[in-house]
Amino acid sequence: MRFIKAEKVTFEYIRRDEDGNVEGINRAVDSVSLDVKEGDFISILGANGSGKSTFAKHLNSILLPTEGTVWVDGMDTKDEEKILDIRMATGMVFQNPDNQIIGQVVEEDVAFGPENMGVPTQEIIERVEESLKTVGMLDYRKDSPNKLSGGQKQRVSIAGVLAMHPKCIVLDEPTAMLDPVGRKEVIRALRALNDVEKITIILITHYMEETIYSDKIFVMNKGKIAMEGTPREIFSRVEELEEYKLEVPQITKLAYELKKQGLRLPDCVLTVKELADALSR
Amino acid sequence: MPIITDHLTYVYGSKTTLQKTALNDVSVKIDDGQFIGLIGHTGSGKTTFLQLLAGLIKPASGTVYLDGEDIYAKDFDKRTLRSKLGIVFQYPEHQLFEETVFKDVCFGPKNLGVDDKETELRAYEALKMIGLEDEVFYQSPFDLSGGQKRRVAIAGVLAMKPKILILDEPTAGLDPAGRNDILGLILKLQKEQGMTIILVSHSMEDVAEYADRVLVMDKGSIVFDNTPREVFKHHEELKELGLSVPQVSVAMSKLREKGLPVKTDAITVEEAVKEIIRVLR
Numbered sequence A: 001m002r003f004i005k006a007e008k009v010t011f012e013y014i015r016r017d018e019d020g021n022v023e024g025i026n027r028a029v030d031s032v033s034l035d036v037k038e039g040d041f042i043s044i045l046g047a048n049g050s051g052k053s054t055f056a057k058h059l060n061s062i063l064l065p066t067e068g069t070v071w072v073d074g075m076d077t078k079d080e081e082k083i084l085d086i087r088m089a090t091g092m093v094f095q096n097p098d099n100q101i102i103g104q105v106v107e108e109d110v111a112f113g114p115e116n117m118g119v120p121t122q123e124i125i126e127r128v129e130e131s132l133k134t135v136g137m138l139d140y141r142k143d144s145p146n147k148l149s150g151g152q153k154q155r156v157s158i159a160g161v162l163a164m165h166p167k168c169i170v171l172d173e174p175t176a177m178l179d180p181v182g183r184k185e186v187i188r189a190l191r192a193l194n195d196v197e198k199i200t201i202i203l204i205t206h207y208m209e210e211t212i213y214s215d216k217i218f219v220m221n222k223g224k225i226a227m228e229g230t231p232r233e234i235f236s237r238v239e240e241l242e243e244y245k246l247e248v249p250q251i252t253k254l255a256y257e258l259k260k261q262g263l264r265l266p267d268c269v270l271t272v273k274e275l276a277d278a279l280s281r
Numbered sequence B: 001m002p003i004i005t006d007h008l009t010y011v012y013g014s015k016t017t018l019q020k021t022a023l024n025d026v027s028v029k030i031d032d033g034q035f036i037g038l039i040g041h042t043g044s045g046k047t048t049f050l051q052l053l054a055g056l057i058k059p060a061s062g063t064v065y066l067d068g069e070d071i072y073a074k075d076f077d078k079r080t081l082r083s084k085l086g087i088v089f090q091y092p093e094h095q096l097f098e099e100t101v102f103k104d105v106c107f108g109p110k111n112l113g114v115d116d117k118e119t120e121l122r123a124y125e126a127l128k129m130i131g132l133e134d135e136v137f138y139q140s141p142f143d144l145s146g147g148q149k150r151r152v153a154i155a156g157v158l159a160m161k162p163k164i165l166i167l168d169e170p171t172a173g174l175d176p177a178g179r180n181d182i183l184g185l186i187l188k189l190q191k192e193q194g195m196t197i198i199l200v201s202h203s204m205e206d207v208a209e210y211a212d213r214v215l216v217m218d219k220g221s222i223v224f225d226n227t228p229r230e231v232f233k234h235h236e237e238l239k240e241l242g243l244s245v246p247q248v249s250v251a252m253s254k255l256r257e258k259g260l261p262v263k264t265d266a267i268t269v270e271e272a273v274k275e276i277i278r279v280l281r
Helices: A051-058 A080-089 A106-116 A121-134 A148-160 A180-196 A231-235 A239-241 A252-261 A272-278 B045-051 B078-084 B101-109 B114-131 B148-159 B176-193 B205-208 B235-240 B248-258 B269-280
Strands: A002-016 A022-037 A041-046 A067-072 A090-093 A168-172 A200-204 A217-223 A224-229 B003-012 B020-030 B035-039 B061-066 B085-088 B164-168 B196-200 B214-220 B221-226
Touching: A002 A051, A002 A200, A022 A051, A022 A067, A022 A200, A022 A224, A022 A272, A041 A051, A051 A168, A051 A200, A080 A090, A080 A168, A090 A148, A090 B045, A090 B214, A106 A121, A121 A148, A121 A180, A121 B248, A148 A180, A168 A180, A180 A200, A224 A231, A231 A239, A239 A252, A252 A272, A252 B196, A252 B248, A252 B269, A272 B248, B003 B045, B003 B164, B020 B045, B020 B061, B035 B045, B035 B176, B035 B205, B035 B248, B045 B164, B061 B248, B101 B114, B101 B148, B114 B148, B114 B164, B114 B176, B176 B196, B176 B205, B196 B214, B205 B248, B214 B235, B221 B269
Parallel strands: A041 A200, A041 A217, A090 A168, A168 A200, B035 B196, B035 B214, B085 B164, B164 B196
Antiparallel strands: A002 A022, A002 A067, A217 A224, B003 B020, B003 B061, B214 B221
């Protein structure tokens, strides 16, 4: 089933001088059309300024398209009466966990969302417990968020969104500020949410290796969708990605260079295991 | 202008119930022109260490010698420290504030008391060094792309002509091309101007590629101090410290497990390609 449909979405920022006169128009998103199926794990790649974040903000009505339409779970994001339903259907997680955590205690922070939705107390308690369990943070429920590592904080942010029972979570560079283990923890939690809870995941990232398990990758360039396909389709186009200021995961790069040297390898290698299998044959 | 830290210790919330030793008895010597990669999980003490090197906070005990002088001595003039040692904080572009790019870069040297003519000359040189086009000089820094803003912020530090440049995660949140630009610039500063570089990074791949020496921090202490090749041999220990090794290093170990007799100490794609080709031919 289709969960998100964007049709020719364009978004323009209007630049004004001090007197409020229009100085120019920046088209941050330029006629983007895409479909996301319910339960998919989607990644969006693109250089800084390619329009990824601006587009993502259209997925729960933070921004409304200048032209075109976005449907989330069948609802038009421009429909003001549906705005709460849309925001409950799609949760967002941002880059810096410190800006998203407001509670003094982990479980209090996670309860903030459902509390605001008017969920009955007993159910909030259940939801908090279940969300923290899903991201592997239940042991820290009584702790102060200040004491947590970056990866743990980010998982608490995700639990906070989960407690609102969304069908989809959009994450805008959730791992940019994390250390390697923190990064792995977050990505593992996302894969589990997708696999087990069937939550649709839309991940924006600059780390190519985080996207190799996606069902589909969209590459944005100058506000447009420049490439779309499975990780294997995308990462086999090394030179094209470089044009868009991106790269391929280090393992893929290694296999690509070995192939150039004349070794017989499959077209696009994504994991260490694949490379080892191919070379030891 | 070597830096020596002598039993450097820092305690947060000293004599309170929240007392925490953030840096514990660190003694290292950093020689001129070295490119140091400083790694460690979130909360391991990296930032505290940098702040102490830059004279921004006072140690509980121990001290820092810059060029033989104790920077925490009563009669030490902190202004000389500012001109010798430049520090680029996380997300330095948040500190841009002037009307034009050029004025922003002038701010540092002006504050050091450098005369106007020299200030402008330095600003011009710094902006050329970071590879910014002339026509951007008189634009508002807020109209630039993320990667450009960050380079302007770095230029602001370079205009103070430091001999030592400290950078705290300078590539966080940048796309791969932007990351390579910044790291290439830093390498150029080290190679061409003999600048000492201390780079904090969460990217093991970047540290492997650029640093001559890696310091690994954990719980306020330095637990490894060696070349990247030696440090990244410790796969298991690093994992326990919340870190990892470059993806190619993992690949080489895996290949060896699978029976391909490769040496496992490659830390860059280039080295791994050579080694695999050597074994297979």
